[in-house]
Amino acid sequence: xxxxxxxxxxxxxxxxxxxxxxxxxxxxxxxxxxxxxxxxxxxxxxxxxxxxxxxxxxxxxxxxxxxxxxxxxxxxxxxxxxxxxxxxxxxxxxxxxxxxxxxxxxxxxxxxxxxxxxxxxxxxxxxxxxxxxxxxxxxxxxxxxxxxxxxxxxxxxxxxxxxxxxxxxxxxxxxxxxxxxxxxxxxxxxxxxxxxxxxxxxxxxxxxxxxxxxxxxxxxxxxxxxxxxxxxxxxxxxxxxxxxxxxxxxxxxxxxxxxxxxxxxxxxxxxxxxxxxxxxxxxxxxxxxxxxxxxxxxxxxxxxxxxxxxxxxxxxxxxxxxxxxxx
Amino acid sequence: xxxxxxxxxxxxxxxxxxxxxxxxxxxxxxxxxxxxxxxxxxxxxxxxxxxxxxxxxxxxxxxxxxxxxxxxxxxxxxxxxxxxxxxxxxxxxxxxxxxxxxxxxxxxxxxxxxxxxxxxxxxxxxxxxxxxxxxxxxxxxxxxxxxxxxxxxxxxxxxxxxxxxxxxxxxxxxxxxxxxxxxxxxxxxxxxxxxxxxxxxxxxxxxxxxxxxxxxxxxxxxxxxxxxxxxxxxxxxxxxxxxxxxxxxxxxxxxxxxxxxxxxxxxxxxxxxxxxxxxxxxxxxxxxxxxxxxxxxxxxxxxxxxxxxxxxxxxxxxxxxxxxxxx
Numbered sequence: 001x002x003x004x005x006x007x008x009x010x011x012x013x014x015x016x017x018x019x020x021x022x023x024x025x026x027x028x029x030x031x032x033x034x035x036x037x038x039x040x041x042x043x044x045x046x047x048x049x050x051x052x053x054x055x056x057x058x059x060x061x062x063x064x065x066x067x068x069x070x071x072x073x074x075x076x077x078x079x080x081x082x083x084x085x086x087x088x089x090x091x092x093x094x095x096x097x098x099x100x101x102x103x104x105x106x107x108x109x110x111x112x113x114x115x116x117x118x119x120x121x122x123x124x125x126x127x128x129x130x131x132x133x134x135x136x137x138x139x140x141x142x143x144x145x146x147x148x149x150x151x152x153x154x155x156x157x158x159x160x161x162x163x164x165x166x167x168x169x170x171x172x173x174x175x176x177x178x179x180x181x182x183x184x185x186x187x188x189x190x191x192x193x194x195x196x197x198x199x200x201x202x203x204x205x206x207x208x209x210x211x212x213x214x215x216x217x218x219x220x221x222x223x224x225x226x227x228x229x230x231x232x233x234x235x236x237x238x239x240x241x242x243x244x245x246x247x248x249x250x251x252x253x254x255x256x257x258x259x260x261x262x263x264x265x266x267x268x269x270x271x272x273x274x275x276x277x278x279x280x281x282x283x284x285x286x287x288x289x290x291x292x293x294x295x296x297x298x299x300x301x302x303x304x305x306x307x308x309x310x311x312x313x314x315x316x317x318x319x320x321x322x323x324x325x326x327x
Numbered sequence: 328x329x330x331x332x333x334x335x336x337x338x339x340x341x342x343x344x345x346x347x348x349x350x351x352x353x354x355x356x357x358x359x360x361x362x363x364x365x366x367x368x369x370x371x372x373x374x375x376x377x378x379x380x381x382x383x384x385x386x387x388x389x390x391x392x393x394x395x396x397x398x399x400x401x402x403x404x405x406x407x408x409x410x411x412x413x414x415x416x417x418x419x420x421x422x423x424x425x426x427x428x429x430x431x432x433x434x435x436x437x438x439x440x441x442x443x444x445x446x447x448x449x450x451x452x453x454x455x456x457x458x459x460x461x462x463x464x465x466x467x468x469x470x471x472x473x474x475x476x477x478x479x480x481x482x483x484x485x486x487x488x489x490x491x492x493x494x495x496x497x498x499x500x501x502x503x504x505x506x507x508x509x510x511x512x513x514x515x516x517x518x519x520x521x522x523x524x525x526x527x528x529x530x531x532x533x534x535x536x537x538x539x540x541x542x543x544x545x546x547x548x549x550x551x552x553x554x555x556x557x558x559x560x561x562x563x564x565x566x567x568x569x570x571x572x573x574x575x576x577x578x579x580x581x582x583x584x585x586x587x588x589x590x591x592x593x594x595x596x597x598x599x600x601x602x603x604x605x606x607x608x609x610x611x612x613x614x615x616x617x618x619x620x621x622x623x624x625x626x627x628x629x630x631x632x633x634x635x636x637x638x639x640x641x642x643x644x645x646x647x648x649x650x651x652x653x654x
Contacts, residue, residue, distance in 0.1 A: 013611055086615060086648045090630040093583040096615040096648045256420040284340055288413060288423045303417040321413045321423045 014038040015164055018100025024221045027268055027275070028075060029103035031156050031165060037080045037101060037178060039199070040134035042163045045184050049152065049169055053129070053190035056120035063168045066110055067154050073108040074149060074174065075272035077241045081177035081204055081211045084314030092311025099219055099318070102241075104272050105165075106158065107172045109151030112188075116145065121190050129189040129197075130171045130182035138182050138204075139195035140173060144212075149174045149271055152185060174271035175213050175243035177312070179204045206308040214243030215315040216301055218250055218276070218293040223322040231284050231324040237277035238291055238318065240264075245297035250276035253290040262291070282324045291318040341365040342491055345427025351548045354595055354602070355402060356430035358483050358492060364407045364428060364505060366526070367461035369490045372511050376479065376496055380456070380517035383447035390495045393437055394481050400435040401476060401501060402599040404568045408504035408531055408538045411641030419638025426546055426645070429568075431599050432492075433485065434499045436478030439515075443472065448517050456516040456524075457498045457509035465509050465531075466522035467500060471539075476501045476598055479512060501598035502540050502570035504639070506531045533635040540570030542642040543628055545577055545603070545620040550649040558611050558651040564589075564604035565618055565645065572624035577603035580617040589618070609651045618645040 015038045023033035049066065051059040080101035082094050095101075116128065127139040144150070153161060153172040161167030166183025173180040179199060194200075204211040218240035223229060240247045246267065251259035265275035276291070294300045304316045342365045350360035376393065378386040407428035409421055422428075443455065454466040471477070480488060480499040488494030493510025500507040506526060521527075531538040545567035550556060567574045573594065578586035592602035603618070621627045631643045 016612065086646070089643060089646075091580075091583050091615055091617060091644075091646060096582075096613050098648060253418075255423075256418050285343065286423050288418055290418060316416060317418075319413070319416075319418060321425060 014040050015042065016095055018097060019103045023103070027104065028157060029105055031105065031159070031162050034103040034105055034165065035080065035101045036164050037082070037095065038134065038183065039136045043133040043184055045133045045168060046186065047168065049185055050187040051115055051119045052187065054122040054125045054192045055190045056122070057118065059115070059119055061115070063154060066152060066169055069110040069114070070108050070154055072111055072149070072151060073106060074151070075104055075106045075269040076172055076174045077102065077104040077271065077273040078172070078178045078181060079214050079217065079241070081179055081312040084316065085311035087316070088307060088311050088314055090307070092309060094311050102219070105156050107151055107153040108155035108158070109153030109172060111148050112150040112152055112171070113146050113148050115152060115188070116190070119190070122192070124192045125190045126193065127191045127195055129191050129195050130185060131187040131189065132166070132182045133184040133186040136182060136199060137195070137197045138179055138199050139191060139197070140180055144173070144176070177204070177211055177214055177243070179211065203310065204312065205310070206312055211312045214241065215305070215313050216242035216244065216247070216293050216295040216299040217315040218291045218301060218318050220289055220291050220318045220320045223289065223320055225320045225322070227322040229282070229322060229324050230327045231282055234280050234282050235277060236280055236289055237275060239273040240276055240291070240293035241273040242293065242295035242297070242299060244299060245295040246270060247274050248294045248296045250291055250293045252278050253292070254280045255287055259292065284324050284326055286321065286323045289320050289322070341367050342369065343422055345424060346430045348427075350430070354431065355484060356432055358432065358486070358489050361430040361432055361492065362407065362428045363491050364409070364422065365461065365510065366463045370460040370511055372460045372495060373513065374495065376512055377514040378442055378446045379514065381449040381452050381519045382517045383449070384445065386442070386446055388442070390481065393479060393496055396437040396441070397435050397481055399438055399476070399478060400433060401478070402431055402433045402596040403499055403501045404429065404431040404541075404598065404600040405499070405505045405508060406541050406544065406568070408506055408639040411643065412638035414643070415634060415638050415641055417634070419636060421638055429546070432483050434478055434480040435482035435485070436480030436499060438475050439477040439479055439498070440473050440475050442479060442515070443517070446517070449519065451519040452517045453520065454518045454522055456518050456522050457512060458514040458516065459493075459509045460511040460513040463509060463526060464522070464524045465506055465526050466518060466524070467507055471500065471503070504531075504538055504541050504570070506538065530637065531639065532637070533639055538639045541568065542632070542640050543569035543571065543574070543620050543622040543626040544642040545618045545628060545645050547616055547618050547645050547647045550616065550647055552647045552649070554649040556609070556649060556651050557654045558609055561607050561609050562604060563607055563616055564602060566600040567603055567618070567620035568600040569620065569622035569624070569626060571626060572622040573597060574601045575621045575623045577618055577620045579605050580619070581607045582614055586619065611651050611653055613648065613650045616647050616649070
């Protein structure tokens with residue numbers, strides 16, 4: 001992809017962090033508390049986006065013009081494909097995320113579909129390659145790229161997208177693991193053949209299969225891991241999401257007991273996590289709470305997903321250990 | 328075992344706690360920081376020990392007399408069979424120990440063998456049943472009971488054994504998981520047939536096999552989980568132990584890299600954990616460190632041991648996640 005003139009990667013470390021613990025209880029994660037997983041340092045960005053390749057009408061669009069076109073605003077849960085990697089055994093190489101590489105923000109942007117329609121794609125296009133100014137490149141199958149919820153986003157939580165999160169313009173692909181939501185978006189290339197860049201074929205693969213949508217998953221916000229609480233009735237709650245379908249139900253198991261349904265709150269949107277909650281009666285001593293989400297496509301969190309060499313898609317049942325001590 | 332006149336279990340919760348985090352760095356764990364796993368509350372204890380059953384010379388020995396006989400002092404690492412249970416998937420029922428149900432103390436006592444020799448065991452004895460004043464009962468195969476390191480202990484770390492740890496007298500069975508080291512020792516019964524009490528047949532079994540000696544295991548003391556450190560050269564260290572044989576070597580893997588041998592300190596005794604240490608060079612970012620012990624009997628810690636219904640013997644490779652941040 002040399003012709004696109006991507007900036008050479010710099011020597012500095014890319015920005016990587018999990019969600020700030022204080023943000024777990026927010027439906028919408030403040031931008032400065034949202035998880036970050038970049039592959040290269042923040043690049044210098046141009047103020048234009050090129051749309052080229054196998055299409056009739058190549059375009060160069062300024063970011064201001066994108067802002068003028070922006071018509072869609074969606075709360076979207078993004079999760080890094082490596083979330084939960086640190087809990088896999090054998091431990092895979094790669095960033096050792098615990099459970100915090102997931103967050104939810106409100107993204108505003110132009111549907112990618114609208115730009116592709118304007119550009120008049122050729123019939124033989126199979127993938128749309130998104131190129132970041134940092135040299136990160138990922139292609140999205142054309143069917144996924146035409147989902148009207150896929151955005152070329154220019155705002156995050158109602159403000160310009162901060163540099164850490166890929167501003168001025170980035171792709172946001174709801175339902176897919178974060179690698180599809182290319183930051184510092186520099187060019188979109190319509191491809192008549194599948195792309196074989198390193199982030200497509202060397203990374204973000206489950207051994208032989210590509211990593212795509214977010215597997216059904218959940219987390220427990222309260223009690224927090226290692227919490228020490230007074231015994232008695234406890235509100236327990238957390239979040240659940242799936243890239244494949246809405247959440248159908250969340251079941252919880254207290255002290256390794258039977259799975260009982262939790263209550264689901266009203267969804268804040270079809271592409272965002274949903275809050276679940278329940279009540280337990282906890283006596284003195286050490287306790288465990290587990291949560292397991294089911295989606296409407298029939299997927300359920302496994303006790304432990306099949307191992308894969310690079311440690312993607314760990315959606316094993318959520319577990320916390322906490323203690324109740326007499327006040 | 329009604330005839331022994333065991334105290335009825337009380338309604339209160341038994342005392343259960345992991346090692347105090349501040350004690351991880353002590354070779355010998357102070358008594359008040361040593362892990363505790365009792366099955367019943369602290370009972371009223373008599374000041375005598377009965378030795379009875381299939382033997383020629385039944386005895387009743389006062390604790391003072393035991394103190395007079397005490398000839399052996401040993402540092403012993405004790406680990407609860409349920410240590411690490413909270414990290415197993417599916418999560419088994421039972422006390423959800425993380426990694427802290429292991430400690431090392433110096434125990435002084437009379438070799439059990441000496442008492443059994445005085446009592447003149449019959450040739451058909453297959454097990455020695457130890458009965459605690461709390462009603463806990465566990466039998467030890469005769470071959471294990473005759474190991475000269477098995478003690479009827481009367482001192483812990485050079486002082487009378489505190490009630491939480493089973494004083495005035497308890498069994499200490501080096502090399503075996505803690506359930507064998509019966510607290511508040513009340514009676515020893517020589518049995519011509521295998522014992523089938525609940526802590527022998529319902530609990531402390533790996534599905535079909537009895538839980539016996541401590542599987543080779545290790546832990547990482549430094550860095551601690553979630554530590555935030557300055558980048559650079561870091562001393563890393565921890566403990567390793569096995570109930571079956573001395574530790575042969577400990578290997579460490581930094582950031583999921585190759586296994587490299589750590590250095591072993593001089594052992595403090597053949598029945599106690601041994602310190603291992605190494606140096607790593609850690610740049611900015613999030614890191615993982617793993618440790619894997621091998622014993623001289625050829626056992627090695629697995630990535631994850633085979634699952635068992637009640638969650639015993641989790642000796643999976645030790646892992647910590649930590650971060651280095653520029654000062």
